[in-house]
Amino acid sequence: MFVSPSEIAFDLPLALILFAIIVSVVFITRKMKNVWINRKLIHLSSAPAVLVYMFVFKEPYLFFFFALAFSLVLLIPHLRSRELEWFQVKDNLGEVFYTISFAILSIALWETNRSLAGTAMLFMSVGDSITGMIRSRFVKERRKHWSGSLGMLLTCSAIGAATLGTQGVILSAVATVAEFQPWIDDNLMVPFLTTFAKFLF
Template sequence: MVDSQLLWCAGLGAWAFAIVMAIKPFHAYLMSRGCEDMVAVYYNRKVAHMVAGGIPLIMCPIVFTDPIYPLLGGVLGSIGLAATHITNRRLWWMQTEQNMNDATFAFMLGISVYVLWHYLDDAWLAILPALFMAYGDGVTGIIRNKLFAKRTKSAWGNLGMAILCIPLGFFIGKYADPSIPIWGAISGAVASFVERYEFGPIDDNVLIVIASSAIIAIGVHLGPLM
C-alpha cells in the first residue's frame, strides 16, 4: 500500500502546480486594468506565495508526521522553478529574469520546515518562519505594488507585514511546548524588519527564514520570557 503521506505530498504538489498555472489569466486581467507587466508579475508571484505555497504549508502539521515530505516538496519545487530560469522558459506571468526569488522561496520553505521540525519537534513552530515568508512577505509585496506600482522596498510594506506576523508568531508560540508567545512575536517582528534587505543572491526569503528561525530556536532554548 502506498504511504498516505506520499500521496499527500503528491497531492499538495499538484495543488501548487495547478495554482501556478491557474493564475496566468490574472496577469492578463491586471494588464487590462492598466498595470505594467512587472507589476502584474509581482502581484501574481505574491498570490503564488500565499496560495500555492502557503496552503500546503499550513497542511503540513495536519497531514505529515515526517518532515521529509515538506523537504521533498520544497526541493522539487525549487528545482522545477530554477529549471525554467536556467532553460530560459520562464513562467512569464510570475517570473522575471531579474532574479530567481521564486525558486529560493520554495527551497527555503522546504529546508526550514525540515530543519526546525527535527530540532524543535514541534510541527507548528517549524512552519512559522515559512509562514512569515509566504504570507508576511506576500502582504508586503501587495502593499508596495499598490502604493508604488513597482518592486521596491518601503517601510509601509514592513509595517503591514509586522501587523500580520507579530500576532501570528504570538499565537503559534503560545500553543507551543514550551509556550513562547513573546518569542514568537519577536520572531515575527524580526522577520518583518529583515525583509527590507537583500545582499546579492541572499534575498529576503533567505533572511526572513534564517532570522526568525534563530529567534524561535533561542526562545525554545531559553524558555518563556513571561
C-alpha cells in the same frame, strides 16, 4: 529518522492534494498580468501545505521532496533563459530560494522545533505576500515601502502569537527587518534569520 510505510501512506494523499493546489494557482495566475502579484499569490498557495506540515503530517520527507522538486523545476527555466514570464523574472531567483529555504527548514527542524520551522515558512508564504500586495497599492515600481513593512509586521505578529506566543511576536519584528533590508534576498533572509533569532532567546 525512521519512517514507516503507514506514515507515508497517510501523508501522500494529502501531499498530492496540496501539490495540486499550488500547481493550480500557478496556472490560474498565467492569465494575470502583474508578475509580482502572481508571485505573491503563488506564495500564498503554499500556506496550506505549511499548516499541514506543522499539524498533520507524520513525517517531513514528502514535504521536503516536493519543496526540492519545485526548486528544480523552477530553476530549469532560469538556466535555459526561458523564464515562465507570468511569475518568473530574469536574473531573479527569489522563487527558487523560497522553495529551497522551505526544504531545508522542513527537514532540519522536524524533530527539534517543527513549530518554529512552520512559523518561519508562514512568515514568508503569508506575511511576505501581504506585504507585496499592500505595497503594490502605494508604489508602482518594485521597491520597499513602509506600508508593506507595516502589513508584514501586523500579519506576522498574528501568526507568531498563534504559533509561538510572545516569542513569535518578537520574531515577527525580526522577519519584518529581514524583509525590508535590501542586500540579501528576503526569501532567504526572512526564514533563516527568523530561525536563527529564535535560538538566541
